[in-house]
Amino acid sequence: MDVRGHLDLLLLAVLADAGPVHGYALIAALRERSGGVFDLPEGTVYPALHRLERDGLVASHWEQAVPRRRRVYALTAAGRETRTVKQREWRSFVTGVQSVIGPVPGPFAGPVTA
Amino acid sequence: MTGASEGPASAGPIEQYLDELFDRLAGTGASGRRVLAEAESHLFAAAEDGVGRGLDAEAAEREAVARFGAAADIARQVPPAREGVRAALLRLAVGVWAVAGGALAWYGTSGVLTSLLARPWARLLVATDRFGSQPDMCGRPWVPPVEGLDCVAIHQAHITAVPAGGAGFPFAVVAVAGFGLLLALFAARWLTPLGTTAWTPARPVLGLAFAVPFGLAALLLLFYGVFGAFAFMQDWTLSYVVSGLLAGMISVAAGLRARRRAAAV
Numbered sequence: 195m196d197v198r199g200h201l202d203l204l205l206l207a208v209l210a211d212a213g214p215v216h217g218y219a220l221i222a223a224l225r226e227r228s229g230g231v232f233d234l235p236e237g238t239v240y241p242a243l244h245r246l247e248r249d250g251l252v253a254s255h256w257e258q259a260v261p262r263r264r265r266v267y268a269l270t271a272a273g274r275e276t277r278t279v280k281q282r283e284w285r286s287f288v289t290g291v292q293s294v295i296g297p298v299p300g301p302f303a304g305p306v307t308a
Numbered sequence: 309m310t311g312a313s314e315g316p317a318s319a320g321p322i323e324q325y326l327d328e329l330f331d332r333l334a335g336t337g338a339s340g341r342r343v344l345a346e347a348e349s350h351l352f353a354a355a356e357d358g359v360g361r362g363l364d365a366e367a368a369e370r371e372a373v374a375r376f377g378a379a380a381d382i383a384r385q386v387p388p389a390r391e392g393v394r395a396a397l398l399r400l401a402v403g404v405w406a407v408a409g410g411a412l413a414w415y416g417t418s419g420v421l422t423s424l425l426a427r428p429w430a431r432l433l434v435a436t437d438r439f440g441s442q443p444d445m446c447g448r449p450w451v452p453p454v455e456g457l458d459c460v461a462i463h464q465a466h467i468t469a470v471p472a473g474g475a476g477f478p479f480a481v482v483a484v485a486g487f488g489l490l491l492a493l494f495a496a497r498w499l500t501p502l503g504t505t506a507w508t509p510a511r512p513v514l515g516l517a518f519a520v521p522f523g524l525a526a527l528l529l530l531f532y533g534v535f536g537a538f539a540f541m542q543d544w545t546l547s548y549v550v551s552g553l554l555a556g557m558i559s560v561a562a563g564l565r566a567r568r569r570a571a572a573v
Contacts (some may be wrong), residue, residue: 217346218353235377236354240346241385244339262349265342 201242203284204232206251206269206277214268216257217243243267251276321369322351329379335506337389343382351376380503388505395506402493402502403509407517409489414522414558416483418551423479429546430464515566519559526556 208223209215215223220243221236246252251273257266269277326348333340351372358368376382388395497503509517529552536545 216349218350221350235375235381236350237347237376237379237382238385240343240350241382244342244386262352264349264353265346 200284201234201239202246202251203277203280204228205239205242205246206273206280209252209267209269210274210277214266216259216264216266218264220267246273320366321373322348322355325351325373325376325379329383331501332379332383332504333386334501334504335388335395336383336386339386339389340383340505343386347376347382383505384508386505388508398507399509402497402507403514403517405489405493406509406514407521409486409493410518410522410558412482412486413490414486414551414554416479416481416486418547418554419477419479420483421554422547422550425546425550426464427460430460434460512566515562518562519566522555522562523559526552526559528552529555 204224205220208220208227212220212223217240218236221239224232224234224239243252243254247254247267251270252267253270254265254267256263326344329347330344333344336343351369354372354375355365355368358371359365361368363371388399493502497507501507529548533545533548533552536548
């Protein structure tokens with residue numbers, strides 16, 4: 195699935211829930227929490243994280259881990275606030291779309307009509 | 309290098325990938341160095357995971373590289389370092405190359421299309437007779453009253469191919485030269501350091517460099533084309549409409565592409 199345009203919110207959400215985390219673990223968490231739906235090219239996450247850092251939403255530092263050093267990322271206060279705002283906007287958008295196209299079909303949903 | 313990279317695997321897929329990424333990140337300064345360091349850390353961690361899942365070292369590195377994505381795609385997302393006049397001139401040179409190729413391709417193609425459409429256009433004018441505001445197309449002053457004269461051919465000969473340049477102008481050669489320039493640019497960017505960030509104009513800037521002049525040209529040409537059609541059905545009407553429509557298509561495509569790139573990721 196193409197996540198362009200939504201990657202910022204996804205990264206902020208994972209960072210908010212997982213706390214300070216390095217890039218590899220962040221990507222793994224993103225893949226795991228999406229059930230494999232957001233299986234994006236892993237390398238594209240780093241430029242996105244750097245952009246968030248330039249915007250002041252994320253802070254990072256090198257951590258001398260074993261067997262190699264890693265860059266650890268964490269949300270800033272502005273990042274937490276932005277995450278809340280973007281999350282609210284996204285939920286409002288999803289609610290609007292669902293009210294137009296109907297609820298998600300599933301085992302507990304009613305019959306889908308044309 | 310550590311972990312999966314040590315020993316014989318150190319010249320494997322990950323090292324080759326990092327070499328390519330290093331080349332493509334030329335001109336990105338500290339941002340590029342950081343992406344490269346994080347890519348190295350990430351790829352060797354992923355390869356170690358692969359080995360932990362039972363893959364051999366080579367297969368684990370290949371999988372890690374495949375999951376990381378194309379080096380060119382990643383390098384494109386890294387902003388260029390703040391630089392001086394030299395780097396700005398490098399990008400300007402590539403931008404001028406692209407715009408020059410596009411302009412020549414547009415101009416030549418407009419002339420070729422106008423030439424191809426000239427006969428059906430002249431037929432339409434003659435057949436409808438009152439097309440535009442000028443009745444009796446075959447009785448116009450420049451059509452000599454000679455029996456058996458091909459009126460369509462005479463009107464066709466009067467159609468000007470493209471706003472400037474007469475029937476003898478080598479429009480096809482200009483079109484080929486323009487497309488050749490564009491193809492050469494694509495090839496050079498694919499095969500040489502011309503494809504690195506240091507040589508790459510900012511997408512929105514390049515998009516505007518195409519969208520604005522071609523958009524203005526389209527408005528002007530279409531205005532005169534439509535004016536010519538309704539006023540006197542001038543001989544330049546067809547060429548103005550064709551070149552105006554082509555310029556408009558280029559402008560819209562460039563504008564949409566610049567907008568999409570700016571909104572991406």
